[in-house]
Amino acid sequence: MIYIQDQLAVRLTLPKRWLLAGLCVAYGASAVAATATGVMSVSATVASTCVVGTSTLGFGSVSSAAIQAGNVDATGTVTVNCTTGSSYTIALATGGGLGATLASRKMTSGANLLNYSIYTSAARSTVWGDGTLASATMAGTGSGTSQSVVAYGRIFSGQTVPAGAYTDTVTVTVAY
Template sequence: MKYTMPDYIRPRMIAGLCMLAMLSVPAAQAGTATANLAVSSNITANCTITTTPVSFGAYDPISANASTPLTATGAIDTTCTNGASATVTLDQGTNPGSGSTAAIPLRRMANGVNYMSYGLYSDSGYTDTFDGVTGVSVTGTGTQVATSVYGSIPAGQNLPTGAYADTVVATVTF
């Protein structure tokens, strides 16, 4: 069976096809122009800081530590922007001894009214006190940098038994 299109549909179909063909023709371009787009950013110095405790363990003033200090090591981990200059300092702690200053901290751990003296140092020879003024210089690499903290409890501190503790605030200034 042959289908024939009615006469009134044919002109509409032709008009529709012409419109469809016109829509697919791209618009003519008259010319072009260019401009520079500035793109910028600024990196500022930034640092984060975390600590690993200095855990001395058991202190024996009668035998092991009667004439030998008890030592332990902790760490201060800083992550600073690549190339940033920073300084890590330690405060005097929550139980500083009489005459203690930021530059010359006299740190003590407390157990009630009893105090155990100790020192924190920036070198393994226990000669450079890790203080709240000079501190230790750090140059940022964009990755974590560990700064060792060397602790020492002087020998011969005959104190009552118990748990002695202190809290020292570590600061990174950049």
């Protein structure tokens, strides 16, 4: 046997020896190596969220005579940004004026009151509130971008009020 190995070694040139050595290593390594596979679970939960913003519902500068003569109308905006596909409703509270209701909110200037309300449409026929006492909420579905909803305000005619800076704060609640 030694003679045959020596004879084989003599017949192989140097490049053939390298090739033979490489084949032995490659086939020897694959015969020893093994593989195993598994499954990795991947998951994510996207939480439903909403962010709300508002603009001022500003009636501007009006005279007492103008208020006595007719309604004074203005608009503001409620902006909602909810997760895509999330249903939401927007409710408005009564405000902070003494004796305020959804139908007759109260702006104050010291002890003086100026009655107004906020509606869901330009027709100003449905009070925007919390869904009670004939008021309505505004509903929508999130798009993942800001969506604006117009708030239609009205100071009621026939009021006699002294000059002053009248203000109120209405809480906006988005349920989703």
